[in-house]
Amino acid sequence: MVKICNEMDTQSKLDICSFKSWYKKFEKITIPSICIHIPKDVLEYFRDELVILPKECYTSIVEEDSEWDNEINEDNTPEYPEFSNNIRNAIKELDGSVFLKTNWHCPKDAFWITAGQTLKVKDIIDAYQLIKASSIIKRDLNFWYLDNQNNQSTRDFYLILRKWMDIHPGTEFRCFVRNNKLIAISPRDWPQFHKHIIQQKHEIVNDILSLFKEKIQYQFPLDDYCFDVVRQRKDNVILLDFSTFEENFTDALAFDWEFLKSEEIIAEENEAGLPEFRYLNSDCGIQPHSRNNYAIPQDIIDMFNPQNSDTRSNLTDLLAARVQEEMELQNRES
Structure with missing residues (x-):
């Protein structure tokens, strides 16, 4: 597979993340x-x-x-x-x-x-x-x-x-990739509390990491990118979408872009061998939700x-x- 250098303009990166550009290649692991x-x-x-x-x-x-x-x-x-x-x-x-x-x-x-x-x-x-x-x-x-x-x-x-596909919001996750390494995972439904995430946190990371290493890593044309998945049960992770590793176009959710682009997170990933997984570990009551912005x-x-x-x-x-x-x-x- 021909890799595409990440030193390219934003338009080209967005074109690569366009659904039509990647769907056929990853058709077997998506909807x-x-x-x-x-x-x-x-x-x-x-x-x-x-x-x-x-x-x-x-x-x-x-x-x-x-x-x-x-x-x-x-x-x-x-x-x-x-x-x-x-x-x-x-x-x-x-x-x-x-x-x-x-x-x-x-x-x-x-x-x-x-x-x-x-x-x-x-x-x-x-x-x-x-x-x-x-x-x-x-x-x-x-x-x-x-x-x-x-x-x-x-x-x-x-x-x-x-x-x-009926998807429970607590089963969707955003994954952040740098230099072809999965460095971070965040719930898509941030900042909402989901008890099952705490109970299954290790299984969630392992299942997502398995999909990444077996089906996505080195297969996507960019070295730095984000992808969304849904994990509805153990050993069942479905790819939803790709997006650029850029703050102007992709929401960092539980993280901030300064941290995602820092060397600190790379060091943590290298030491542990696992991506950083952030989630709410307690119910903080009603939290603002992006859906409420639309009426x-x-x-x-x-x-x-x-x-x-x-x-x-x-x-x-x-x-x-x-x-x-x-x-x-x-x-x-x-």
Whole structure:
């Protein structure tokens, strides 16, 4: 395998950590996924701030309501039948529920927009809603990490659909690699307390270290990088993602970047032969959580205000229809 020197620009490192770049090589140790190329016209639609969903999202509603049919046919609602069909087929192939992301990030800031307030995608409506409502996704698709616009016209963007997997937040871990050595491990759900981590701390480190040495070490093109895993039970660790070993792009969680880049941690790792594993060893009560940083934006709340009915887009109508549909389903089940 050809190793790539770490003395490279940030853009190149990010490209290496892009999901499409590594998935095939590590497919056997990660979650089944499908990469869908985003055509130029769809890419421009995703970049646009106007929140209007494509015509394909209204198919089920149109079938039941002729008034919707007339409305949609008369306006300039965009349509991307081939791309939407690719999403439908991928969801079906991945057993009906998927986790969505771009080359680099998921729309974690937009979970509030779906009927169940979750990142689980069951149809194209969920997919388009999450993408259009996410500032994180827009930054990805607008080259948020670049200082210049070089090569923008030739870069390929992908929508990644991953088979849905129910993951307990206390089973996810971020791993930090320097000079091809695993030097540190942190819970992803930092700074939350999880009792099982204390009880299984040695097994957690050993299982992650085994996966790293057997399947990842010297196989990934960079010498310094981070990777995320989920360990749901003993001897079962699944790779989730790669990211750059840089503070501007990767959260250090239980660590700080000054320490991760210091010689101190290298000395500790060499002496013990094990990565440093940090976690909360006692319940400190309610801790701040990054998910709480994301909520329904005020302008969306205002759009549902009856006094501002003239400003509603077709997204609000669709959301109302989906909420009603969810309520009817719950009533039938109760």
